[in-house]
Amino acid sequence: MRIGVLAKAAGVSVPTIRYYESIGLLTPPARQGGQRIYGSEDVKALSLIRHCRDLDFSLDDIGDILASLQRRLPCSDTKSFAEQHLRSIRTKIAELRALEATMVALVSGCETTCCGSTAPDCVILQPGQVTCG
Amino acid sequence: MRIGVLAKAAGVSVPTIRYYESIGLLTPPARQGGQRIYGSEDVKALSLIRHCRDLDFSLDDIGDILASLQRRLPCSDTKSFAEQHLRSIRTKIAELRALEATMVALVSGCETTCCGSTAPDCVILQPGQVTCG
DNA sequence: CTACGCCCTCAAGCCACTTGAGGTTCAAGC
DNA sequence: GCTTGAACCTCAAGTGGCTTGAGGGCGTAG
Structure with a gap:
């Protein structure tokens, strides 16, 4: 073919x-x-x-x-590849979840604190304000 | 400086x-x-x-x-950037979780079914066997 | 013999940098 | 004034996993 x-x-x-x-x-x-x-x-x-x-x-x-x-x-070789890959997937999920929590905190912080002001003062853009990851 | x-x-x-x-x-x-x-x-x-x-x-x-x-x-612009970004983070988390579930199923399938055989027969490597995502 | 679809190679583009080669500038010590 | 060494400079290429495009060749049907 x-x-x-x-x-x-x-x-x-x-x-x-x-x-x-x-x-x-x-x-x-x-x-x-x-x-x-x-x-x-x-x-x-x-x-x-x-x-x-x-x-x-x-x-x-x-x-x-x-x-x-x-x-x-042996098949156990394949399995250990898979297990290692699974660990790296879980690590990545954990990182993304931490990032998600940070973003949620920033967005809700914006809603309660600074919404209505101009971008330079927005809490989302303040380094070191909220960090969960 | x-x-x-x-x-x-x-x-x-x-x-x-x-x-x-x-x-x-x-x-x-x-x-x-x-x-x-x-x-x-x-x-x-x-x-x-x-x-x-x-x-x-x-x-x-x-x-x-x-x-x-x-x-x-206005700050609301920044917030909408952040919200869109948050959505894409959540999408990625969902994808990775589906992948995690697939990998868990494959690894446990290997343990109960094919461990001890050689790699070509391992369930982990059979296309279309288990898919969760 | 012409048209069309499929095939070929080679090069560049994507993202966010990092690494390396080869050369220049600056500051300090003698 | 001279030397040393750190920090600076530019330019090019590498990372991963492809995709896209240019410019051309092959095969078959009408």
Whole structure:
């Protein structure tokens, strides 16, 4: 199949496939008249990459995951990748929640204190006024 | 004061200050012998930018905020920037929580189903198995 | 043989910086 | 006046994960 068919089959854009090839994440396929020709394993590989991107793994991590597939490493390897990723997701959630609390405090501070004045005096823009994160 | 002093006063790195100037966020200061010389208003302006970056506003947004300061627009303008930003923070939190739930399901699925097998069969890597987001 | 869609490569753009190379200016000490 | 060292300067490239655009080649149907 040609690249456009692969793209639809795996749910990835054509330039993205070429990009993955350029960084060594996908192995370059055979060519016919200069055009890339793919097989069904390529659909599998690319679908896996897409799945991992949906889970927000980095391309670096995905490279490691693909390598562990090729070496037939045990499943526990995959799981530890996933657990580490889960920890970083939770860290990011905690940071965003702290930021959310800060923003809520600033907005309500604006409503009770300075609404009606001009921007330079707004509590939202006062450094070091309210910080929850 | 010179750029290094400003940097410490506002809690921003020296290259970052030059970068802000290059994109037009900071107005270019006077020079002495080719070196940038700043005043106390520059500390204020840069501290404000840093404050907004701490709140994770984009530099584009910060440009708009600075413009609304210069035009002495009402505080309600600032507040609506903040509210919109708060909404996008909450959207991102929701996305990350869905992702967190998916990852938890995948990891526990791995523990109960496939731990001990090799990576290619791991449920974590099966597209379309578990999706919460 | 022409039209059209799909394919190709290469380069640049996005965001918010950081890092590095290679050179200049300033302040202090001798 | 000279040297040293820190701080300054500019310009270019790298980060991540693509997307977009320019300018051209290939394949097939009419």
